[in-house]
Amino acid sequence: MLEDKQLIWKLRRGNRNALCRIYEKYKDDLLRIAAGLLKERSEAEDTVHDVFASFVGASNNFTLTGSLRGYLITCVANKARNLNRTKSRQRKVSLDEIEPTVSNLKRPDQWIIYDEEFQRLHNAMAQLPHEQREAVVLHIQGAMKFKEIAEFQETSVKTTLSRYRYGLDKLRSILNDEVTKCVQQKT
Amino acid sequence: MCPAENIKKLVKNIRIRTNPEVNKAVLNDLFDILDKAESVNLDAKQPSIWRIIMKSRITKLAAAAVIIIGTFIYLSELGNTGGIAFGEVLENFRYVQTLHARLITSEGREAQVWAKRPNMIRFDYVNGTSEISNGPTMWLVAKGGNKATQRSSHYYGDAQARGLDVVDALLQLHLHENFYGFMSEDPIEQITLGNKYFDRYQMRTLVEGGTVEFEALVDADTHLLKTIRVAIDVEGQDKGSFELSILGYDEPVADDMFEPSEGIEIVVETPPKSKAVKQEGSDAKEQAEGSILSGRISWAASSKPVKGAIVTARTGGLYRTTKGDKFFSQTKTNHEGHWRISGAPSGEIEFSVWSWEFAWPAMPTFTTNVGLAQLPKIIVDGQGRYDNLNFKVYKPENLYARVTINLMGKDGVPVEGITCMLVSNQADDCYQDLEYPRGKRIVSGPDGKIVSRKVWPTNEPVKVRLWNPDNKESPYVVRHIISEPFIVKPRQEYTFNFVLPRHEFRLQVVNREGKPVQGISVSVAVIAATERLQWLSRKCITDREGMVTIMGVLPKEEIVVSLKRYHPDTEEDKKRLIASAGIIMTAPENIYESVSQVTFDDRPIRIEGKAPIYPNTKRLTVRGKVEKPTRGIVIGSTRPTFADSEGEFTFEGVSTGLFKLMCFYSNVDPNDNEVINMRGAVRVEPGNIYVVEAIDGELKLVDCKPGF
Numbered sequence: 001m002l003e004d005k006q007l008i009w010k011l012r013r014g015n016r017n018a019l020c021r022i023y024e025k026y027k028d029d030l031l032r033i034a035a036g037l038l039k040e041r042s043e044a045e046d047t048v049h050d051v052f053a054s055f056v057g058a059s060n061n062f063t064l065t066g067s068l069r070g071y072l073i074t075c076v077a078n079k080a081r082n083l084n085r086t087k088s089r090q091r092k093v094s095l096d097e098i099e100p101t102v103s104n105l106k107r108p109d110q111w112i113i114y115d116e117e118f119q120r121l122h123n124a125m126a127q128l129p130h131e132q133r134e135a136v137v138l139h140i141q142g143a144m145k146f147k148e149i150a151e152f153q154e155t156s157v158k159t160t161l162s163r164y165r166y167g168l169d170k171l172r173s174i175l176n177d178e179v180t181k182c183v184q185q186k187t
Numbered sequence: 188m189c190p191a192e193n194i195k196k197l198v199k200n201i202r203i204r205t206n207p208e209v210n211k212a213v214l215n216d217l218f219d220i221l222d223k224a225e226s227v228n229l230d231a232k233q234p235s236i237w238r239i240i241m242k243s244r245i246t247k248l249a250a251a252a253v254i255i256i257g258t259f260i261y262l263s264e265l266g267n268t269g270g271i272a273f274g275e276v277l278e279n280f281r282y283v284q285t286l287h288a289r290l291i292t293s294e295g296r297e298a299q300v301w302a303k304r305p306n307m308i309r310f311d312y313v314n315g316t317s318e319i320s321n322g323p324t325m326w327l328v329a330k331g332g333n334k335a336t337q338r339s340s341h342y343y344g345d346a347q348a349r350g351l352d353v354v355d356a357l358l359q360l361h362l363h364e365n366f367y368g369f370m371s372e373d374p375i376e377q378i379t380l381g382n383k384y385f386d387r388y389q390m391r392t393l394v395e396g397g398t399v400e401f402e403a404l405v406d407a408d409t410h411l412l413k414t415i416r417v418a419i420d421v422e423g424q425d426k427g428s429f430e431l432s433i434l435g436y437d438e439p440v441a442d443d444m445f446e447p448s449e450g451i452e453i454v455v456e457t458p459p460k461s462k463a464v465k466q467e468g469s470d471a472k473e474q475a476e477g478s479i480l481s482g483r484i485s486w487a488a489s490s491k492p493v494k495g496a497i498v499t500a501r502t503g504g505l506y507r508t509t510k511g512d513k514f515f516s517q518t519k520t521n522h523e524g525h526w527r528i529s530g531a532p533s534g535e536i537e538f539s540v541w542s543w544e545f546a547w548p549a550m551p552t553f554t555t556n557v558g559l560a561q562l563p564k565i566i567v568d569g570q571g572r573y574d575n576l577n578f579k580v581y582k583p584e585n586l587y588a589r590v591t592i593n594l595m596g597k598d599g600v601p602v603e604g605i606t607c608m609l610v611s612n613q614a615d616d617c618y619q620d621l622e623y624p625r626g627k628r629i630v631s632g633p634d635g636k637i638v639s640r641k642v643w644p645t646n647e648p649v650k651v652r653l654w655n656p657d658n659k660e661s662p663y664v665v666r667h668i669i670s671e672p673f674i675v676k677p678r679q680e681y682t683f684n685f686v687l688p689r690h691e692f693r694l695q696v697v698n699r700e701g702k703p704v705q706g707i708s709v710s711v712a713v714i715a716a717t718e719r720l721q722w723l724s725r726k727c728i729t730d731r732e733g734m735v736t737i738m739g740v741l742p743k744e745e746i747v748v749s750l751k752r753y754h755p756d757t758e759e760d761k762k763r764l765i766a767s768a769g770i771i772m773t774a775p776e777n778i779y780e781s782v783s784q785v786t787f788d789d790r791p792i793r794i795e796g797k798a799p800i801y802p803n804t805k806r807l808t809v810r811g812k813v814e815k816p817t818r819g820i821v822i823g824s825t826r827p828t829f830a831d832s833e834g835e836f837t838f839e840g841v842s843t844g845l846f847k848l849m850c851f852y853s854n855v856d857p858n859d860n861e862v863i864n865m866r867g868a869v870r871v872e873p874g875n876i877y878v879v880e881a882i883d884g885e886l887k888l889v890d891c892k893p894g895f
Contacts, residue, residue: 005418005428009291011221017381019221023214032203049213056220121201140198172194 004068011059019056026069027052029141030076035118036137037080039126047083051075073142077134077152084130124174132167135160276388276405277358280412286354287435291428299434305352306445307342318342320353321445328447335447338456357431358415377407385413411436477514477530478567482576484524484540487677488585492524496580499539500528533569540578581644581677588644588675591682592637592651601635602663602687605655612648612672630655648672651683663687666739692740692774693782696733696750703733704789710749711737714771734782744774750787751840764840765791766873769813790874793894794838798830798850798865798881808851809836813844813871827851846871848879848886 010018030051034044051072125133131153138144138152150160285303292298301308310317315330325340346356374386384407389400404414411433418428447453480500484493501515514536520526567573590609594602607630631637651670655663670683696707707729712722723746727735740746748770754763766789775781798807807830830836838846848867867886869877876894879886 056217
């Protein structure tokens with residue numbers, strides 16, 4: 001906590017080392033959470049990039065009241081939710097209305113390297129409804145309390161608990177089905 | 188099937204790999220953004236600051252500092268990298284003659300300081316002023332650097348009062364309070380900032396209603412203090428933080444730097460005579476009227492006197508200062524360790540002792556204890572003399588005691604997951620946690636052992652208290668198990684062996700005919716006077732004889748027993764509640780020998796109702812609950828039910844009592860007076876179906892029929 005405050009204080013004074021430290025400290029967590037919340041890998045990467053970029057850009061006016069990790073996770077979850085909402089709206093737009101866009105990203109390759117286990121889990125997570133995915137990812141990977149998730153989702157704690165439980169059950173059945181299929185294929 | 192716990196582990200433990208090239212690219216993106224933000228920031232600030240600095244002699248100092256820091260770091264690369272005790276870090280600081288530092292106060296004001304014992308220049312970035320403290324004289328240089336006011340130096344005065352000079356006094360960060368505890372003897376971790384290694388020392392101290400965290404970063408090569416920081420948190424609110432960062436040590440600083448520049452206009456400020464006379468008079472009066480306190484400070488180990496320790500006497504409390512009618516006085520011990528303070532008003536006076544030699548603030552042993560919460564106190568009459576107020580102080584290595592606790596069950600198997608703390612013998616108040624050095628709460632491991640190596644000595648008897656109310660998986664629900672009282676003495680080892688009782692409370696559920704009922708879900712909670720219900724067990728299912736065993740209930744304890752019957756054919760996760768009841772009872776005295784019995788009329792209660800549906804509202808939600816007349820305990824489900832398109836709704840599994848109903852319409856226009864969120868109440872008994880309807884803006888009972 002104190003270290004984070006110190007890092008932010010240094011960041012506000014333009015200290016690159018402080019930025020490196022914050023980036024290295026939270027990069028993996030944020031990418032993992034973003035990948036859990038979003039179906040597309042590129043969207044997850046962009047979300048984390050945008051969150052870091054906004055955080056650094058606004059660091060002069062930033063005051064840390066809670067934990068920095070919690071703040072960044074909430075930013076990622078918010079962005080992921082916005083992205084999901086935008087996507088659901090975009091489905092209604094006809095292709096003719098979409099203007100061509102040019103990506104200004106310099107990054108050549110993909111940021112997250114999916115191994116087999118990660119890919120399997122990611123595919124299973126993608127099949128969950130967004131609310132359940134949020135509850136599972138934010139609780140297990142983000143270490144957020146159910147009360148905090150309930151506030152974030154603007155629901156009761158009981159609803160969040162149900163979402164979490166249903167999410168886990170569904171995840172279990174999806175992953176078990178996969179195992180069964182694999183076993184059947186092998187035999 | 189793969190259990191849910193494994194899925195949880197899989198999600199939690201999944202590791203991510205990232206492309207290092209992309210990592211670098213993203214970081215470069217962020218550096219660009221940081222540079223842009225920084226340049227905007229500098230553009231806004233630079234003209235005024237730069238103009239002020241260029242007119243000041245500080246500019247020369249700053250330039251020198253950059254060169255010296257570079258050389259210093261280069262030379263120190265050959266130094267060792269092992270962490271040292273924090274006392275040695277402070278010892279090193281005493282030999283520093285000059286330093287350049289940045290100070291952040293609680294209001295977030297930033298200042299830069301150049302100091303050379305016993306003088307100091309402090310430049311305030313916010314208002315552009317600088318203070319030059321030269322011995323007892325100070326010049327306050329106004330913004331722009333053309334005018335200065337000469338007055339007596341409060342930095343020098345404050346430092347002198349504490350037996351320090353201005354450089355040492357900087358480490359106190361202008362805190363009005365002394366806080367008690369030791370900085371961690373050794374660094375708790377080593378961190379890297381840039382390409383340099385720093386040892387991190389930490390201290391967390393409890394104060395009234397909050398905590399104070401001290402943190403120090405020490406250069407791992409030079410063992411010189413880099414940063415010291417204090418964060419005060421009271422009742423969950425940030426009450427400010429202070430920080431001192433050393434930018435450079437032992438830079439060459441000319442003495443004439445601590446004088447105002449030539450050609451500057453100086454106004455000499457003289458204190459008003461009348462005020463001065465009044466102050467002297469009041470001091471003299473106070474001294475004549477107040478009590479005189481005196482004593483001696485000595486080392487506990489050798490009884491040798493402690494020279495130069497600062498003794499503070501004051502009326503107690505956090506954030507109380509010398510302002511107002513509060514008493515606050517400090518003095519320094521002489522070569523024989525003696526001290527004397529006069530002018531103490533009648534009332535309770537609190538003492539503290541502090542010296543560099545104690546590492547960080549000292550722990551006095553006096554009338555009460557040396558724990559975290561309480562300071563030594565004495566009640567004085569405001570007139571007499573109070574001699575022999577002697578304090579013994581310890582060095583950390585001579586202070587801590589060691590406590591080992593072995594926990595096992597009656598079968599001799601070690602018990603894991605039990606938490607321990609020391610409590611006062613007089614009351615069961617929290618005294619000190621048996622903690623890991625890093626501040627994590629300590630629990631017994633798989634071997635049933637708890638070993639705490641850093642336990643504060645006490646002057647009053649304390650007890651070891653065990654508990655694990657949160658660990659529902661443990662077979663031992665340990666509550667209120669305590670040791671015999673004992674006094675913790677410095678550097679002693681204490682071992683306790685506990686054989687934990689299982690505290691099994693056997694409860695039989697019978698129906699209204701007195702026959703045992705199988706398959707009832709039983710949960711038991713303790714009714715605490717002020718806290719929420721503390722659940723000891725949840726959802727134990729009665730066997731054929733209607734029996735359940737609950738762990739952790741104490742004799743004569745007031746408990747609430749929640750009884751629920753679910754529909755047997757529904758799925759595990761979607762259980763349909765048929766009947767419920769909440770019974771408040773007092774546990775019998777011979778609780779572990781006898782079987783307690785509760786009667787549960789498990790015939791269902793159903794409430795059927797109808798409320799009006801308005802065209803503009805989206806959905807009607809009806810909430811219902813039974814509230815017990817005592818303690819406001821709610822029994823049974825408060826889960827809302829949704830009315831159908833006709834406005835009809837049903838509640839099942841309601842418990843006996845006064846069932847209160849409330850309607851909520853979503854999407855209601857606030858100006859729409861037609862929509863009424865109706866309420867109603869029905870007294871319900873088992874085995875009946877109750878029908879309610881909306882009559883005159885209320886939900887009223889219209890029919891009651893036996894249904895089961």
